[in-house]
Amino acid sequence: MAAKNRKETIKSTLWYEQATEDSPFVADVCRLRGYDVYGDMLANASWFDYLYLLFFDASPTKQQKKLLEAISIALANPGPRDPSVRAAMNGAVGGSGNAACLMAALAVGAGVAGGGRELLLAMSYWQRCGVQLERWFAVLRDPPQEERADVWPTPLNAPGFSPQGSHCPLRVRQTLDYFASLEVGSHLSWLQQQRRVLESTVDAPLSLLGVIAAAFTDLELKPEQGEMLYLLLRLPGAAAHAMEQRVFGWLSYPFWRDGLELTNDPGDRSNLVKEAVDEAAVVDEFVIE
Amino acid sequence: MANSPLLEEFEDRLLTSMGAWFQGERVVFRGKDLFHELNENSWMSILLFGITGREFSENQLAFFERIWTLCASYPEPRIWNNRVAALAGTARTTASLAIGAATAISEATIYGRRPDIRAIDFLFRAKDVKDRNESLAQFIRAEYQKHGVIAGYGRPISEKDERLAPIIRMAKQFGCYNGDYVKLAYEIERTIVALQGGPKMNIAGLGSALIADQGLSAEEFYRFMVLSFSAGMFPCYIDALEKPEGSFFPLRCSRIKYLGKPPRKWQETPV
Numbered sequence: 001m002a003a004k005n006r007k008e009t010i011k012s013t014l015w016y017e018q019a020t021e022d023s024p025f026v027a028d029v030c031r032l033r034g035y036d037v038y039g040d041m042l043a044n045a046s047w048f049d050y051l052y053l054l055f056f057d058a059s060p061t062k063q064q065k066k067l068l069e070a071i072s073i074a075l076a077n078p079g080p081r082d083p084s085v086r087a088a089m090n091g092a093v094g095g096s097g098n099a100a101c102l103m104a105a106l107a108v109g110a111g112v113a114g115g116g117r118e119l120l121l122a123m124s125y126w127q128r129c130g131v132q133l134e135r136w137f138a139v140l141r142d143p144p145q146e147e148r149a150d151v152w153p154t155p156l157n158a159p160g161f162s163p164q165g166s167h168c169p170l171r172v173r174q175t176l177d178y179f180a181s182l183e184v185g186s187h188l189s190w191l192q193q194q195r196r197v198l199e200s201t202v203d204a205p206l207s208l209l210g211v212i213a214a215a216f217t218d219l220e221l222k223p224e225q226g227e228m229l230y231l232l233l234r235l236p237g238a239a240a241h242a243m244e245q246r247v248f249g250w251l252s253y254p255f256w257r258d259g260l261e262l263t264n265d266p267g268d269r270s271n272l273v274k275e276a277v278d279e280a281a282v283v284d285e286f287v288i289e
Numbered sequence: 290m291a292n293s294p295l296l297e298e299f300e301d302r303l304l305t306s307m308g309a310w311f312q313g314e315r316v317v318f319r320g321k322d323l324f325h326e327l328n329e330n331s332w333m334s335i336l337l338f339g340i341t342g343r344e345f346s347e348n349q350l351a352f353f354e355r356i357w358t359l360c361a362s363y364p365e366p367r368i369w370n371n372r373v374a375a376l377a378g379t380a381r382t383t384a385s386l387a388i389g390a391a392t393a394i395s396e397a398t399i400y401g402r403r404p405d406i407r408a409i410d411f412l413f414r415a416k417d418v419k420d421r422n423e424s425l426a427q428f429i430r431a432e433y434q435k436h437g438v439i440a441g442y443g444r445p446i447s448e449k450d451e452r453l454a455p456i457i458r459m460a461k462q463f464g465c466y467n468g469d470y471v472k473l474a475y476e477i478e479r480t481i482v483a484l485q486g487g488p489k490m491n492i493a494g495l496g497s498a499l500i501a502d503q504g505l506s507a508e509e510f511y512r513f514m515v516l517s518f519s520a521g522m523f524p525c526y527i528d529a530l531e532k533p534e535g536s537f538f539p540l541r542c543s544r545i546k547y548l549g550k551p552p553r554k555w556q557e558t559p560v
Contacts, residue, residue, distance in 0.1 A: 024541035035553060
């Protein structure tokens with residue numbers, strides 16, 4: 001049985017390991033797509049070379065690397081009002097572990113409203129429409145519907161456009177302008193030209209996520225790759241804000257003490273107990289000293 | 290274009306009928322006092338009340354719980370979600386992180402939550418087809434053409450589903466085996482077999498039919514099943530935790546079958 005199982009392997013086009021002489025379970029050399037990670041890349045490549053190489057089978061051009069780095073900056077901190085960062089901070093103020101805080105940020109930041117799933121949908125629109133305005137009109141006016149039920153809630157808004165506000169915010173326009181200036185592909189510059197037309201079609205401003213979807217498409221990432229990178233690249237801010245709130249503590253963090261209103265409060269139901277019970281006395285009676 | 294009036298309306302104000310904690314006094318759970326009206330309820334009844342807002346009979350609650358017992362409690366660490374719990378144990382992380390991650394992983398496509406919701410959804414759509422007096426066979430054929438698979442029929446790794454017989458015995462015992470959706474699930478199976486020789490119904494197919502007969506919607510069934518695998522995860526975590534660290538099916542370097550580019554020297558792309 002054991003010998004039979006030993007034939008099972010993990011196939012990989014990414015990663016090779018050469019074992020040390022003393023243990024087959026310890027790696028001496030690791031190669032990413034043929035490049036020696038610790039003996040060569042460590043000294044000669046950048047983090048963004050390495051990140052790009054994890055997704056593609058070739059090293060990036062200077063402009064691709066610049067765009068990837070700019071995307072990483074744009075995404076790194078969604079800010080403490082963002083639901084995913086709030087999830088991480090909620091964990092931290094209650095004393096939860098760091099991994100739990102990041103898991104919370106990932107889970108909350110995965111959704112169809114501003115999360116990884118919306119990014120995937122936005123990229124699927126780019127795949128479907130490219131830079132053909134008529135195709136965009138068709139897909140935005142009559143969004144593709146999945147007839148089968150799924151675990152994901154149904155999106156209510158066009159992916160890549162914000163349901164809030166009436167104008168595209170300055171930071172989104174700045175991001176789009178800078179990304180497009182790097183001239184990596186045709187999607188960002190086309191979006192720059194057609195932004196207002198697309199916004200008026202859906203009656204909503206372009207969001208940062210919409211710009212990122214176009215940028216990932218210029219980098220020739222598939223939607224699934226884009227979703228993964230989006231989830232990953234938004235975590236640094238969640239981590240930093242969680243650590244900051246851990247220091248301030250739960251007493252300094254919003255709780256909305258008077259913010260919740262019950263629409264069906266049954267009121268005090270202790271009269272349902274047959275004999276009136278003084279609950280404080282019950283607690284006192286059973287105190288163990 | 291819209292501004293943000295909706296968010297302004299919600300700022301510092303949450304109206305809800307789901308519940309609240311009155312500090313030091315009481316807890317309201319969907320309009321009922323937890324300590325005085327729900328204090329003798331089972332956890333399963335609270336779970337289903339929380340999900341649906343409806344109350345179920347004792348017989349139904351016991352039936353729902355037994356579905357969890359029989360369908361979802363495999364302490365088998367090779368199954369992908371349980372393997373996450375076992376890896377958590379072997380890497381010495383916490384039980385909460387292990388079960389949280391393994392539960393998230395259970396939202397899979399070849400098993401777990403996606404087949405659950407798709408199976409019950411398929412049943413509901415098939416019921417609509419029948420109600421409109423349209424051809425079930427044509428509907429099934431179209432589903433295969435479009436998606437290549439019908440949730441609730443067929444199974445990865447093993448063709449036979451060992452859960453069917455125990456579930457059927459149990460459903461009969463609870464008087465829950467003769468509902469319309471169970472009958473429809475078998476009619477679908479017969480139609481698939483007649484059309485193309487198989488595959489046969491799996492536990493998601495039968496389970497979703499049994500649950501549909503109890504009046505749950507597709508979303509309610511999905512949410513009800515979210516925690517169902519957890520009983521099988523703990524033993525996998527504990528077992529790995531109690532064994533030497535890193536010893537859960539360890540992989541030697543040579544077990545990575547490298548299929549990529551040959552060794553090469555790093556060079557930046559010149560342009």
